[in-house]
Amino acid sequence: MRRLSSSRSATGFPLVATFASLAAVASLFAQHIPESPAAFSREVKDVFDRCAKAVVKIEATDQHGELSGTGFFIDPTGTLYTAYSVGGEADSVMVEFKGKKYPARQLLADLRSGVAMLKVDLPSPSLPIGSSEQLEIATPVVTIGYPLDLAETPSFGMIAGFDRKCFGGYFPTKHLRVNLPPQRGEGGAPLLNLKGEVVGILLYSFESNSCYALPIEAAEKIRSDYVRFGEPRYGWIGTNVQEATSPVEGSRALTTEVMKDTPAAESGLKSGDIVLQIGRTKVHEPEDILEASFFLTAGDAVPITVMRGNEKITFQIQADLHPASQTRLAAPPPLNRAIPLNLQSAPERTP
Amino acid sequence: MDEFNDNQMIGKLLRLKRYEQPPPGYFENFLHEFHRRQRDELLKQPLWRICIDRARDLVFSFNLSTLTSYPAAVTAVLICAGIVSLRIYQTPQPATVAVKDPTVLALPANTEDEWTLASPVATRVFNTRSLRNITESAQTHRKGTPPRYVLDSVPVSYETTFKF
Numbered sequence A: 001m002r003r004l005s006s007s008r009s010a011t012g013f014p015l016v017a018t019f020a021s022l023a024a025v026a027s028l029f030a031q032h033i034p035e036s037p038a039a040f041s042r043e044v045k046d047v048f049d050r051c052a053k054a055v056v057k058i059e060a061t062d063q064h065g066e067l068s069g070t071g072f073f074i075d076p077t078g079t080l081y082t083a084y085s086v087g088g089e090a091d092s093v094m095v096e097f098k099g100k101k102y103p104a105r106q107l108l109a110d111l112r113s114g115v116a117m118l119k120v121d122l123p124s125p126s127l128p129i130g131s132s133e134q135l136e137i138a139t140p141v142v143t144i145g146y147p148l149d150l151a152e153t154p155s156f157g158m159i160a161g162f163d164r165k166c167f168g169g170y171f172p173t174k175h176l177r178v179n180l181p182p183q184r185g186e187g188g189a190p191l192l193n194l195k196g197e198v199v200g201i202l203l204y205s206f207e208s209n210s211c212y213a214l215p216i217e218a219a220e221k222i223r224s225d226y227v228r229f230g231e232p233r234y235g236w237i238g239t240n241v242q243e244a245t246s247p248v249e250g251s252r253a254l255t256t257e258v259m260k261d262t263p264a265a266e267s268g269l270k271s272g273d274i275v276l277q278i279g280r281t282k283v284h285e286p287e288d289i290l291e292a293s294f295f296l297t298a299g300d301a302v303p304i305t306v307m308r309g310n311e312k313i314t315f316q317i318q319a320d321l322h323p324a325s326q327t328r329l330a331a332p333p334p335l336n337r338a339i340p341l342n343l344q345s346a347p348e349r350t351p
Numbered sequence B: 001m002d003e004f005n006d007n008q009m010i011g012k013l014l015r016l017k018r019y020e021q022p023p024p025g026y027f028e029n030f031l032h033e034f035h036r037r038q039r040d041e042l043l044k045q046p047l048w049r050i051c052i053d054r055a056r057d058l059v060f061s062f063n064l065s066t067l068t069s070y071p072a073a074v075t076a077v078l079i080c081a082g083i084v085s086l087r088i089y090q091t092p093q094p095a096t097v098a099v100k101d102p103t104v105l106a107l108p109a110n111t112e113d114e115w116t117l118a119s120p121v122a123t124r125v126f127n128t129r130s131l132r133n134i135t136e137s138a139q140t141h142r143k144g145t146p147p148r149y150v151l152d153s154v155p156v157s158y159e160t161t162f163k164f
Helices: A002-029 A037-054 A216-229 A263-267 A287-294 B002-017 B030-043 B047-061 B070-089 B134-140
Strands: A055-062 A065-073 A079-083 A091-097 A100-110 A115-119 A140-145 A153-166 A169-179 A190-192 A198-206 A210-215 A239-248 A251-258 A274-278 A301-308 A311-318 B121-123 B157-159
Touching: A037 A055, A037 A140, A037 A153, A037 A190, A065 A140, A079 A198, A100 A216, A115 A216, A140 A198, A153 A210, A153 A287, A169 A198, A169 A287, A198 A216, A210 A216, A239 A274, A263 A311, A274 A287
Parallel strands: A169 B157
Antiparallel strands: A055 A065, A055 A091, A065 A079, A079 A115, A091 A100, A100 A115, A140 A153, A140 A190, A153 A169, A169 A210, A190 A198, A198 A210, A239 A251, A251 A274, A274 A301, A301 A311, B121 B157
């Protein structure tokens, strides 16, 4: 009897320890949100102290005159993101970093997403890339920018929504609506979670105390294309979709046209098919097509599941280059090669 | 002889008047009566004449040398008021520095009825046309002019169709 009870206690302790370990790990991965205003203040200050060194002021000249905006380093070799309106059409771009101005060259400027990628030839601190998919309504966020002719300035706010449609049109992909007061000069500023990770890029102001940010995954898709191909390669398969009168299998995305000599036509997709899934994205409304379409890469095969009558069919379709890709590539690197690292000194990783 | 006779006549009259006396209170009321009669005389004139006389008396009661700048000051005030009123009622001109292509800004809006349009992506072309040419722009952005602090109020591109 005694042996039995000691045996139970011996097996119970590892069980409790395992649960405690799992709980500790789960708490580490859980979204970190401070519980009091003072804690919020400390968190924001901490994020600002760690991340501000990787945020830079960008000055340039375009056909309308001089402009000023914000950008941030994303790798230790001086690569940085900014808004298309800041670095997309400008010449003689200068990056102000640690009190000095350095010339920057444009790696790419993508009109569809609204971001530009610049490069400064020096080792730099960089911001870690986070995930906007972990954000929820009311998740606190911080941005650091250079408003007007002032020094780097933090702004604190929260996620207000995830919008696909605004200003009378559709965004190319879902955008983050953020309730924080943006100011002129902060276009291209990083949107940070309280861990100091980039979750978006500030692009547009919305009313007086809100703004829109591009999810960082969208910018990373473009950077991935650039590293692979030297340019953004949006994919398409050649179909038109509109809203069906009644849902089929939970989807209202009705294929109304399959264009000739396109991947869709060659794979056997037909008009009248109801699109259920594109890649990993489940489709419920025609708007879902935009989200899935943005992340298609030309040349990559993507599984597309449709409902034809009572039959569910999955096609493997290799996407073609999007005909409306209007990307200006300033300095194309060698194809299929990563951006070379050329560090003169040890990079400073932030945070 | 005549002079002698005149003196006699005057003496005779003075003797005759020697016992004539003014009524009681005559000297006490003399000043009051004088003013009353003066006002009566004034009121016999027409009203416009009275006003002119009053105005003239008022003007001449001031120092004329200090009054010479009054018309100039009044004129300056009237001119300023005229200029200010013109500026207030003038229609403001739209700002032309940050140029956006109006054709593209007007683009997408209602996609529900137009999901089969030809172009899947609407883009704003920056470098095709501006309201001012570069020479004009350079002239208006002299040294010392603050730069354009960028934060767009509209996206640089829209999706116009559900084409993929």
